[in-house]
Amino acid sequence: MKFLILGAGYAGLTVAHKLRRYLNDEITVISESRVVRENTIFPLLLTDEVKVEETEFDAKVAMERKGVNFVEGRVTQILPESREAKTDKGTFDYDYLFLALGGGYEENFRRIPGHENAVMHHTLDGFLKLKEMLWNTEGNVFVGNAPGSPIEGPSYQVALIAEYILRRRGVKGKVYLATQSPKGVFGPIPLDWVHEKANSYFERRGISVLKGKAVKEIKRGKVVLSDGQEVEADVISVLPSLSAPKVVRDAGLAGNSGFVEVKLPSFRKDDRIFALGDLAQTPFPRTARAAMISAENAVSSVLREVKGLELPMYSLGVLCVMEGGDDGGILRFDTNGKEVKTTLAFGKSYVTIKKLYSKLLVKRAFDVPYHGALTVEIRYNFSP
Numbered sequence: 001m002k003f004l005i006l007g008a009g010y011a012g013l014t015v016a017h018k019l020r021r022y023l024n025d026e027i028t029v030i031s032e033s034r035v036v037r038e039n040t041i042f043p044l045l046l047t048d049e050v051k052v053e054e055t056e057f058d059a060k061v062a063m064e065r066k067g068v069n070f071v072e073g074r075v076t077q078i079l080p081e082s083r084e085a086k087t088d089k090g091t092f093d094y095d096y097l098f099l100a101l102g103g104g105y106e107e108n109f110r111r112i113p114g115h116e117n118a119v120m121h122h123t124l125d126g127f128l129k130l131k132e133m134l135w136n137t138e139g140n141v142f143v144g145n146a147p148g149s150p151i152e153g154p155s156y157q158v159a160l161i162a163e164y165i166l167r168r169r170g171v172k173g174k175v176y177l178a179t180q181s182p183k184g185v186f187g188p189i190p191l192d193w194v195h196e197k198a199n200s201y202f203e204r205r206g207i208s209v210l211k212g213k214a215v216k217e218i219k220r221g222k223v224v225l226s227d228g229q230e231v232e233a234d235v236i237s238v239l240p241s242l243s244a245p246k247v248v249r250d251a252g253l254a255g256n257s258g259f260v261e262v263k264l265p266s267f268r269k270d271d272r273i274f275a276l277g278d279l280a281q282t283p284f285p286r287t288a289r290a291a292m293i294s295a296e297n298a299v300s301s302v303l304r305e306v307k308g309l310e311l312p313m314y315s316l317g318v319l320c321v322m323e324g325g326d327d328g329g330i331l332r333f334d335t336n337g338k339e340v341k342t343t344l345a346f347g348k349s350y351v352t353i354k355k356l357y358s359k360l361l362v363k364r365a366f367d368v369p370y371h372g373a374l375t376v377e378i379r380y381n382f383s384p
């Protein structure tokens, strides 16, 4: 059988590792660059706690060592009818296809009116620009998200680190953090004590939390928010709303939400296609952990089909380690319908643990199957 994986991020590489653990079949990963970066640790680039080289690895070497084909190429068209994907390196056919091309960050950032007046705290380039700005500004810093953006954790981290840098430099400028939820930081978590404790931590750090506001437009030195409020800032860093990338939408695979609608917990789109990570529609934030869990669950579904194996499936949740300059914190909210696990705590030790975990991810090319997630019970009288 031929297994084709599009995208060598958290989801794509997790699929490849797990398939190879159980099968000797032909597995191919196609991704635009063989250099892959562990981007959840990027906020630490702002304070030089981590160097760029420490975040990256060569996915082609890691895959070929396991007998997985790696094609460094750009996916240009997906043809579900003929079970093919076209790339600038040729056409590839498949029996099973795993879509793992991420959340179309750059194309969505370009849709924000006035985006050229801001940076995006997602790409390496965005972080390097932001670093230079934070260490040179004498003014205010604004951090926020465009409407409907499904991940706010990086914005919390950037706001905390910005406050630390301004404090260290003795700059009087203010740090503003806009949260989409009117409840503020971690607002979507359905427990009042969580956002109350989180908001008061951010306020103690001197950060102005602008609750229930998204970025509508960016002007030179100014952000216009969804309620019309204008915030003056010298440094503006924004995360866009996301969608499945254009190549996936053009193939007719995305729904009205712009993401690919899948069955949960298997992340199955149809008989032969799984849609994983940032490009799949789920009610949870788009995170690396969720991307790896989606990949675990998808491969378990395939292995059940082709080998009769019954492996555990995991529930999605929220696990956010906040890198915050001279402090840090952790939020965990996991539920599988029966059990609920919630933690919100602060301290620099969580950042130390995250740095170790990040090193492991890089060293093992994302082959780290433990995600601290809860298992979900699957009744196999329906197609998982």
Ligand SMILES: Cc1cc2nc3c(=O)[nH]c(=O)nc-3n(C[C@H](O)[C@H](O)[C@H](O)COP(=O)(O)OP(=O)(O)OC[C@H]3O[C@@H](n4cnc5c(N)ncnc54)[C@H](O)[C@@H]3O)c2cc1C
Pocket (backbone or CB within 6 Å): 006, 007, 008, 009, 010, 011, 012, 030, 031, 032, 033, 036, 039, 040, 041, 042, 043, 073, 074, 075, 076, 100, 101, 102, 103, 121, 122, 123, 151, 153, 154, 245, 247, 276, 277, 278, 279, 286, 287, 288, 289, 290, 291, 319, 320, 321
């Ligand atoms: C600053 C920051 C901090 C974060 N912190 C956390 C955190 O603490 N915890 C957490 O769990 N998550 C965190 N996240 C979120 C996490 O990084 C993403 O959710 C994760 O990258 C999604 O993984 P993915 O496999 O779906 O996509 P990606 O990792 O984006 O991988 C997609 C791959 O596909 C390739 N690709 C895309 N289009 C094409 C094409 N047309 N042809 C060929 N290749 C293509 C890309 O180059 C990329 O290699 C953070 C994100 C950021 C930016």
